Amino acid sequence: MKKNIMFSTIMASALWLSGCQSVIDDPNATVEERQSMGVVLSDVGLGDQSFSDAAMRGMGELRETGGWFVDYRELSETETYQVGFEELVKEGHDVIVGLGFACQEELETVAAEHPNQQFALIDGVSALPNVLNITFEEGEGSTLAGAVAGLETESETIGFIGGMDIELIQKFEAGFERGAKSVNEDVEILVDFSNDFASPELGRELAEKQIEEGADVLYAAAGLTGVGVLETAEKYGVKAIGVDSDQSMIAPDAVVTSMLKQVDLAIVEIAGRVTEKPFNDHIILGIEEGGVGLAPLRRIQWDEKEASEYESIERQLKEGTL
Numbered sequence: 001m002k003k004n005i006m007f008s009t010i011m012a013s014a015l016w017l018s019g020c021q022s023v024i025d026d027p028n029a030t031v032e033e034r035q036s037m038g039v040v041l042s043d044v045g046l047g048d049q050s051f052s053d054a055a056m057r058g059m060g061e062l063r064e065t066g067g068w069f070v071d072y073r074e075l076s077e078t079e080t081y082q083v084g085f086e087e088l089v090k091e092g093h094d095v096i097v098g099l100g101f102a103c104q105e106e107l108e109t110v111a112a113e114h115p116n117q118q119f120a121l122i123d124g125v126s127a128l129p130n131v132l133n134i135t136f137e138e139g140e141g142s143t144l145a146g147a148v149a150g151l152e153t154e155s156e157t158i159g160f161i162g163g164m165d166i167e168l169i170q171k172f173e174a175g176f177e178r179g180a181k182s183v184n185e186d187v188e189i190l191v192d193f194s195n196d197f198a199s200p201e202l203g204r205e206l207a208e209k210q211i212e213e214g215a216d217v218l219y220a221a222a223g224l225t226g227v228g229v230l231e232t233a234e235k236y237g238v239k240a241i242g243v244d245s246d247q248s249m250i251a252p253d254a255v256v257t258s259m260l261k262q263v264d265l266a267i268v269e270i271a272g273r274v275t276e277k278p279f280n281d282h283i284i285l286g287i288e289e290g291g292v293g294l295a296p297l298r299r300i301q302w303d304e305k306e307a308s309e310y311e312s313i314e315r316q317l318k319e320g321t322l
Helices: 002-018 021-025 027-031 051-066 081-091 101-113 138-152 167-183 200-212 225-235 263-273 304-319
Strands: 036-040 069-073 095-099 118-122 131-136 157-162 188-193 217-221 239-244 255-261 281-285 292-294
Touching: 036 051, 036 081, 036 263, 051 069, 051 095, 051 263, 069 081, 081 095, 081 101, 095 101, 095 263, 101 118, 101 131, 118 263, 131 263, 138 167, 138 217, 138 239, 138 255, 138 292, 138 304, 157 167, 157 200, 157 225, 167 188, 167 217, 167 304, 188 200, 200 217, 200 225, 217 225, 217 255, 225 239, 225 255, 263 281
Parallel strands: 036 069, 036 095, 095 118, 118 131, 131 281, 157 188, 157 217, 217 239, 239 255
Antiparallel strands: 255 292
């Protein structure tokens, strides 16, 4: 499955990159004429059907509509985030982006050594004066996901699987529980953490465990580990909710929607804020800003009361009253 995912993404990336072949062949000539961005992708890299792939869409949009030159590094090539950041600094980009909280320490190391270089961090917050920070209201999007799960469950038991028991993932969990309880106060939420964002096999094991305990709707915020959760949900005929990107293609018979975290929007937002002088700021993208939300609902047939309950949750989130 991973190979299939990687193949499809690599093919998509190849098609995208084919349009900027001249840039790849002669980057120095082009950088002088266009603004440029360098991105260090998250640990799993391209093919995660999630964070990095969403960033790639944003980079493609910048190139197609914004006239930007973009380049990126994957951890599989550089071995450390720091090497990736240092390579991009040497290329002289207008802004260098770190994707994910895991790279924050190494981004800060390089950013401190280059105070005149603008950096940006997605999913983390740095106090350095040359780092622009963007985070998301994952709890809001996960509240919508929880409302869907609370309305869809027939066993009154749903499951959450997180990649790590840390503050960021706890926001997903808390939102999921809030949404589910808002529409179904009797629902039970099973919670497990894989402590690994890159193990589909571990995702399959935890999903099987929760299904055996009665869960009939699963939600995973666990990177590539979540792919195993979705596949297992489909295998056992239960429903699932994807994360970060629309993950319906991974398990089309199981995934009823996905919690979207618009990393592509964050990439475009960063590009729009770059100035001549480095600066620090913190931008939070929530449901009102279009930073989080749900992918289209699939194979869901709610009656008028259920649809009204969901719409009420969505409206309260937009109004900031939930």
